[in-house]
Amino acid sequence: MGRSPCCSKEGLNRGAWTATEDKILKDYITLHGEGKWRNLPKRAGLMRCGKSCRLRWLNYLRPDIKRGNISHDEEELIIRLHKLLGNRWSLIAGRLPGRTDNEIKNYWNTNLCKKLSNPKNPKHSSDHHHEKKNKISKSKNNMDPQLKKESSNVVRTKAVRCSSKVLMISNPPPQPDKKTDQPMANSSMDKQPLDMIVREVEDNNNNSRDFGLDGDIGEGDVWLSGFLNSEELLMISHEENTMEDWSGNSFLDQPNSNPHDLTYFLECGGDWLADN
DNA sequence: AAGCGTCCCAACCGCATTCGT
DNA sequence: CACGAATGCGGTTGGGACGCT
Numbered sequence: 001m002g003r004s005p006c007c008s009k010e011g012l013n014r015g016a017w018t019a020t021e022d023k024i025l026k027d028y029i030t031l032h033g034e035g036k037w038r039n040l041p042k043r044a045g046l047m048r049c050g051k052s053c054r055l056r057w058l059n060y061l062r063p064d065i066k067r068g069n070i071s072h073d074e075e076e077l078i079i080r081l082h083k084l085l086g087n088r089w090s091l092i093a094g095r096l097p098g099r100t101d102n103e104i105k106n107y108w109n110t111n112l113c114k115k116l117s118n119p120k121n122p123k124h125s126s127d128h129h130h131e132k133k134n135k136i137s138k139s140k141n142n143m144d145p146q147l148k149k150e151s152s153n154v155v156r157t158k159a160v161r162c163s164s165k166v167l168m169i170s171n172p173p174p175q176p177d178k179k180t181d182q183p184m185a186n187s188s189m190d191k192q193p194l195d196m197i198v199r200e201v202e203d204n205n206n207n208s209r210d211f212g213l214d215g216d217i218g219e220g221d222v223w224l225s226g227f228l229n230s231e232e233l234l235m236i237s238h239e240e241n242t243m244e245d246w247s248g249n250s251f252l253d254q255p256n257s258n259p260h261d262l263t264y265f266l267e268c269g270g271d272w273l274a275d276n
Numbered sequence: 277a278a279g280c281g282t283c284c285c286a287a288c289c290g291c292a293t294t295c296g297t
Numbered sequence: 298c299a300c301g302a303a304t305g306c307g308g309t310t311g312g313g314a315c316g317c318t
Contacts, residue, residue, distance in 0.1 A: 014287085014288080015286090015287075015288090015311090015312085016286070016287080016312085016313090017286085017287085035303095035304090036303090037303075037304070038302080038303065038304090049288095050303085050304090051288085051289090051304085051305095052287075052288075054304080054305085055286085055287065055288080056286090056287085058305095059286075059287085060286080087307065087308085088306085088307085089306075089307065090305075090306060090307085101305095101306075101307080102285085102286075102287085102307095103285085105307070105308085106284070106285050106286085107285095109284090109285095109308095110283075110284055110285080111284095
């Protein structure tokens with residue numbers, strides 16, 4: 001029983017990649033481009049499964065990969081993003097140019113997880129090369145259960161890619177009912193001030209409520225789900241009551257933004273729509 | 277120097293989601 | 298709409314590197 005493997009494992013190389021394999025893969029992708037991973041190994045002459053090739057390329061061989069030396073700024077950003085997004089490593093990585101989801105995940109698990117659970121421990125500096133061998137007696141599978149619990153208390157959503165998401169902050173239009181496609185009555189989210197929404201996100205962090213996309217979705221959740229699943233995520237700054245995209249551009253600086261209306265149309269890829 | 281324990285990270289695995297027909 | 302294939306994602310594992318005794 002069980003699922004059939006992604007490819008036949010017989011006769012395939014496993015484990016660490018050799019320099020020769022790297023070169024073959026890199027040359028092949030340089031020549032033919034990414035994609036068609038399943039057939040790639042055969043065509044490139046690699047004794048690897050397609051998944052393995054994809055992973056190797058994305059996490060190691062891509063020319064724009066930055067490796068090691070995660071800066072203090074990057075670390076701060078990871079922490080902030082993780083607070084908001086939880087373990088959605090690919091989304092977090094998307095906001096850190098040159099960083100991969102795997103690298104960020106590893107960095108989180110080996111450094112930030114401990115650091116945040118024990119922030120006063122001076123051994124946990126931001127320079128992870130210096131903290132490499134700190135002696136917290138904890139094996140991987142022995143993680144503090146409380147810590148595990150806390151790390152799961154984050155907004156989690158199904159990984160959903162959006163083609164075009166719209167986020168209305170203060171005055172959302174009636175949303176079509178998923179089943180009937182008819183507009184729903186204005187929700188209680190209407191005219192909700194910005195900080196209310198921020199608080200709602202935080203409350204959801206605290207009570208582990210999951211934002212389901214299917215079935216039993218509250219009206220407010222529809223909006224927040226859209227927000228949280230959007231690749232072009234916005235950061236809402238509590239202090240300044242402004243919205244920023246991750247590059248630090250203020251929402252209020254953008255064309256068509258209106259601080260009183262706070263209607264923000266979001267096109268994945270970060271393009272600001274000329275009109276709605 | 278050898279043995280042991282711990283840590284880190286590349287790679288693997290299984291499931292979810294998207295895509296194509 | 299249904300189905301299978303392809304791709305993407307996040308959790309987990311295993312082995313090498315390193316420090317300590």
